[in-house]
Amino acid sequence: MKFLLPWRNKSNAFKHHPRISRWRQAKAEPVQRIPLPQSGPFKPTNLDYAQSLPAPVDSLPLYPGIIPDPVTSIVLTGTSDAPSKATSVVSGNEVRSSPSNGQSRKPREPSVDTLPERLRRVLAPPLDCLLPGPDSVLEWPGELIPFQLDGVKLLLDSETLLLADDMGLGKTLQVIVALRVLFIRGDIGSALVVAPASILDQWRQELQKWAPDLRAMVIRGNPADRAWQWAAQVHVAIVGYETLRSDYTESPYSPLGKKTWDVLVADEAQRIKNPNPTSRAVKGIKRVRSWALTGTPLENNEEELASIVEFVDHHEGLPPNTYSPGLTLRERHRELQLRRKKAEVLQDLPPKLTTKLKIPLLPKQQRSYERAERDGIVHLRELGADVRVQHVLELIARLKQICNSEPETGESSKFEDIRSRIETLANQGNRALVFSQYTSAGFGVAAMSEVLREFDPLTFTGDHTMEERRDIIRRFRTDDRHKALIVSLRAGGVGLNLQEASYVFHLDRWWNPAVERQAEDRSHRYGQDVPVQVFKYSCIGTIEERIDRILEQKQELFDELVDDVSIDLAKSLSADQLFGLFGLETPAGRGRR
Amino acid sequence: MPIPFRDLGEDEPSGAAAYLRFMDEPDGNGIRGALFIMSPRGDPLEFSFTRIDVRSGVLWRTGQARSRALASLTKALFESTARVPEVVFALANETPLEVFSEGLNVQVSLCRVGAQDTEPGGTGEVQRLSDSISLLWVNGPPEVGGESAKMVEVLESRRLLLEPFERTALGMQEAFES
Numbered sequence: 001m002k003f004l005l006p007w008r009n010k011s012n013a014f015k016h017h018p019r020i021s022r023w024r025q026a027k028a029e030p031v032q033r034i035p036l037p038q039s040g041p042f043k044p045t046n047l048d049y050a051q052s053l054p055a056p057v058d059s060l061p062l063y064p065g066i067i068p069d070p071v072t073s074i075v076l077t078g079t080s081d082a083p084s085k086a087t088s089v090v091s092g093n094e095v096r097s098s099p100s101n102g103q104s105r106k107p108r109e110p111s112v113d114t115l116p117e118r119l120r121r122v123l124a125p126p127l128d129c130l131l132p133g134p135d136s137v138l139e140w141p142g143e144l145i146p147f148q149l150d151g152v153k154l155l156l157d158s159e160t161l162l163l164a165d166d167m168g169l170g171k172t173l174q175v176i177v178a179l180r181v182l183f184i185r186g187d188i189g190s191a192l193v194v195a196p197a198s199i200l201d202q203w204r205q206e207l208q209k210w211a212p213d214l215r216a217m218v219i220r221g222n223p224a225d226r227a228w229q230w231a232a233q234v235h236v237a238i239v240g241y242e243t244l245r246s247d248y249t250e251s252p253y254s255p256l257g258k259k260t261w262d263v264l265v266a267d268e269a270q271r272i273k274n275p276n277p278t279s280r281a282v283k284g285i286k287r288v289r290s291w292a293l294t295g296t297p298l299e300n301n302e303e304e305l306a307s308i309v310e311f312v313d314h315h316e317g318l319p320p321n322t323y324s325p326g327l328t329l330r331e332r333h334r335e336l337q338l339r340r341k342k343a344e345v346l347q348d349l350p351p352k353l354t355t356k357l358k359i360p361l362l363p364k365q366q367r368s369y370e371r372a373e374r375d376g377i378v379h380l381r382e383l384g385a386d387v388r389v390q391h392v393l394e395l396i397a398r399l400k401q402i403c404n405s406e407p408e409t410g411e412s413s414k415f416e417d418i419r420s421r422i423e424t425l426a427n428q429g430n431r432a433l434v435f436s437q438y439t440s441a442g443f444g445v446a447a448m449s450e451v452l453r454e455f456d457p458l459t460f461t462g463d464h465t466m467e468e469r470r471d472i473i474r475r476f477r478t479d480d481r482h483k484a485l486i487v488s489l490r491a492g493g494v495g496l497n498l499q500e501a502s503y504v505f506h507l508d509r510w511w512n513p514a515v516e517r518q519a520e521d522r523s524h525r526y527g528q529d530v531p532v533q534v535f536k537y538s539c540i541g542t543i544e545e546r547i548d549r550i551l552e553q554k555q556e557l558f559d560e561l562v563d564d565v566s567i568d569l570a571k572s573l574s575a576d577q578l579f580g581l582f583g584l585e586t587p588a589g590r591g592r593r
Numbered sequence: 594m595p596i597p598f599r600d601l602g603e604d605e606p607s608g609a610a611a612y613l614r615f616m617d618e619p620d621g622n623g624i625r626g627a628l629f630i631m632s633p634r635g636d637p638l639e640f641s642f643t644r645i646d647v648r649s650g651v652l653w654r655t656g657q658a659r660s661r662a663l664a665s666l667t668k669a670l671f672e673s674t675a676r677v678p679e680v681v682f683a684l685a686n687e688t689p690l691e692v693f694s695e696g697l698n699v700q701v702s703l704c705r706v707g708a709q710d711t712e713p714g715g716t717g718e719v720q721r722l723s724d725s726i727s728l729l730w731v732n733g734p735p736e737v738g739g740e741s742a743k744m745v746e747v748l749e750s751r752r753l754l755l756e757p758f759e760r761t762a763l764g765m766q767e768a769f770e771s
Contacts, residue, residue, distance in 0.1 A: 067645070067665065068626070068643045068644065068645035068662075068665055068666050068669045069643050069644050069645065070643065071641050071642065071643040071669050071670060071672070071673040072641065072642055072643065072768070073639065073640070073641035073673040073674065073675065074639065074640050074641070075638070075639050075675055076637040076638055076639060076640060115767070115768065115771070118767050118771065119637070119640050119764050119767055119768065120637060122760065122763040122764055122766075122767050123629060123631075123637035123640060123760050123761075123763070123764050124637060125634070125635035125636065125637075126756065126760075129635050129751065129752075129753070129756070135751065135752050137634045137635050137751045137753070138634070184636075
C-alpha cells in the first residue's frame with residue numbers, strides 16, 4: 001500500500017487506516033461500466049469497483065473510537081477528452097490537430113448517468129470560468145459581445161434551437177464557442193456541422209481559431225476518402241449538404257446510419273427548406289441536439305419554415321414532428337427561434353445605406369431589349385395553352401441578361417456606372433463586392449471582371465475549386481491591390497466574411513430579397529467599422545423595375561413572419577404575378593407556382 | 594516508459610490543487626468530508642468523500658470529539674487520493690488549525706482560506722490577498738518560484754481559490770443525498 005498524498009502521522013502509531021476502501025480508475029470510460037453500490041456510497045458491495053484493504057496486524061487507529069466510513073474516491077478524467085493542447089498537423093489539410101502526448105484522444109461516447117458522471121457534471125468548472133471573458137480559464141482569441149454570450153448560453157442549454165440572428169452577428173462563432181464548452185465539460189463527444197460547400201473551410205478555420213483543442217475534419221473527396229473520413233475519430237465533422245445527401249442512407253450499417261451525433265448543426269438552414277433528398281438526409285441523421293443556423297428561415301413561404309422547424313424540433317427516439325403552415329407552426333417557431341437584429345444588438349455597427357439606382361439602357365441595349373421583349377411576348381402568346389411558367393422565366397432571364405449587357409456589342413449602362421463608381425471609391429482607398437447571378441463572359445461575373453480589369457479584380461464563382469476559392473478569399477483579404485471581388489451570388493452569397501469591402505453592388509436582381517441581403521451582409525457584419533454602401537441596379541422601363549416591386553413585397557413578408565412571427569401569406573409569388581409581368585393572363589389550370 | 598521531459602515554454606503548472614470540505618450531517622450526529630482535486634484550469638480530476646460519526650460521552654471533552662473526527666476524516670481522505678496535489682486548501686472557518694497541527698504533518702503546501710481578518714493561529718504565515726481573502730499557511734507559504742507557488746498564483750488569477758469549495762459542496766450533495 002502506498003500513500004499518494006504524503007502525510008505523516010505524528011504519533012506514528014500506525015501506518016495504515018484499517019477501513020479504507022478504494023475506487024481507483026485510470027480512465028473515464030471504465031467508470032461507466034462499473035456499477036455503483038446499491039447500498040449507498042459508503043458500503044461498497046462490489047469488488048469490481050471497491051476493494052476493502054486488509055488491516056495491517058500492527059496498525060492501531062489514530063483516535064480509538066473514531067473511525068470514518070470507507071472513503072469512496074472517484075477519478076474524474078472525463079473532462080480531459082477535449083484535449084488541452086494540440087501541436088501538430090496530420091494528413092494534409094484534413095485532420096488539423098493531434099494530441100501532443102502522442103496518445104489517441106477519442107471523442108467520448110455519451111455515457112450513462114452514473115455517480116461519477118453526475119459528479120463530473122456538478123464538479124465541472126462553472127460556465128463563467130469557461131466562456132470567453134476576463135475570468136476564463138480557457139484561452140480565447142477574442143471576446144464575445146454580450147448578446148453573443150447570451151446566444152452561447154442558450155445553445156448550451158438547448159437541445160433544439162433555431163438561431164436566426166441577422167447575418168453577420170456571429171452565429172458560427174456562437175456555435176463554435178458552445179461546442180468547445182460542451183466538449184470540455186464532457187457533455188458531448190461528437191458534432192456534425194452541415195454547411196454549404198463554399199464555407200466548409202471557413203468553418204474549419206474558425207474552429208481552429210476558436211476551439212484549437214478540438215479535432216475537426218472536412219468530409220469530402222472521393223467515396224473511398226469519405227469512407228475513412230466518416231469513420232475517423234474527430235470531435236467535429238464538417239460536411240457539405242451535397243456530400244451528405246450522397247453519403248446518407250437509412251441503413252443502420254452505414255457510417256451515417258449507425259451513429260448518433262451529440263450535436264447536428266445545419267448552417268444556412270434555408271438549404272433544407274424544401275422536402276427534397278438533401279433535406280430528408282439532414283433530418284434523417286440521428287442526433288441528440290439539433291441546431292439550425294440561418295438569417296433567413298423564410299425565403300418564400302411558410303412551408304419552408306415548416307421544414308426547418310421540423311429539423312430543429314427533433315427528439316431522438318420519438319416519432320418525427322411534422323408541421324404545416326398555420327398557428328401551430330408559428331407558435332413552435334416562436335418557441336424554438338432565437339433571433340436578434342443588428343439594429344437591436346449592434347448599435348455600434350455602422351449603417352448599411354442602400355441606394356436603388358434606376359438607370360436607362362444605352363441606345364443599342366434599348367433596341368435589343370425591346371426587340372427581345374416583343375418577340376418573347378409573341379412567342380408566349382403563340383404557345384397558347386401550352387405556355388408554362390418556365391417559358392416566362394426563360395424570357396425574364398433573357399431580358400435581364402440584356403439589361404446587364406447588350407449581347408452583340410457589349411454595351412452596358414450598368415457596367416459603365418459600376419466602373420465609374422469603383423474608380424472613385426478605389427481612389428479613396430475603398431474596395432467593393434460585385435454580385436451577379438450570372439457567370440457568363442457576356443453579361444455576368446466574367447464580363448464585369450473584364451470591364452474592371454484596371455482594378456485588379458478577383459472573381460469567385462462555382463467554377464472555382466474549393467482550393468481556389470480559399471486562395472481567392474485569402475488574396476482579397478490580405479492584398480488591397482485587388483479593389484473588387486466579383487462574386488457569383490450562388491457561390492459566394494452566404495457564409496463568407498468580407499468586411500474588407502465597404503461597397504456592395506448588385507449587378508442584377510435576384511428573385512429573393514433574403515438572398516440579396518445575405519450577400520450584402522458578407523460585408524455588413526460584426527467587425528465592419530465603416531458604413532456599407534449598397535447599390536442595387538435596375539434599368540428603367542424594363543422587367544427589372546417590375547421585379548423590383550415583387551422583391552419589395554417579399555421583403556415585407558419576411559419582416560412579418562420572421563421578425564414578428566405573424567403572417568399573411570397572400571403575397572407569395574404566383575403564376576398570376578409572373579404572367580402579369582408581361583401583361584398576360586395565367587392560362588387555365590396553371591395555378592400558382 | 595515515456596521519456597521524461599519538462600516543457601519549458603509551458604507556463605501552466607502541471608500539478609493539481611485539492612480542496613477539503615467538511616459539513617455536519619443534518620441530524621448532527623456525524624460529519625461529512627470530501628476532497629476535490631482539480632487541475633489548474635479547474636478541470637475536475639478526482640473526488641473522494643466519506644463520513645464519520647462524532648462520538649459523545651464523558652470521555653470526550655467539548656470540541657475534542659469534533660476535532661478528532663475532522664482529523665480522522667482528513668487522514669482517511671488524504672490516504673485515498675490517487676494523486677499528489679501541489680497544494681491543499683481548506684476553509685479556515687470549518688477546519689480548525691488543530692486538525693493539522695496536532696494529528697498530521699502534511700508534506701505538501703497546506704493552506705486554510707479565510708476572510709481578510711481571519712487570525713492564523715499557531716505559527717502559520719498569513720498572506721492577505723486583494724479580494725478579501727487570507728491564505729493561512731499551515732506549514733509556511735510555498736517556496737517562491739516553486740510549483741506550489743505557481744499553482745497558487747494561477748488559481749488566484751483565475752479566481753479559483755474560493756469557487757471550487759462551492760463545487761465541492763455540490764459534489765457532496767450529489768454524493769451523499771442522491
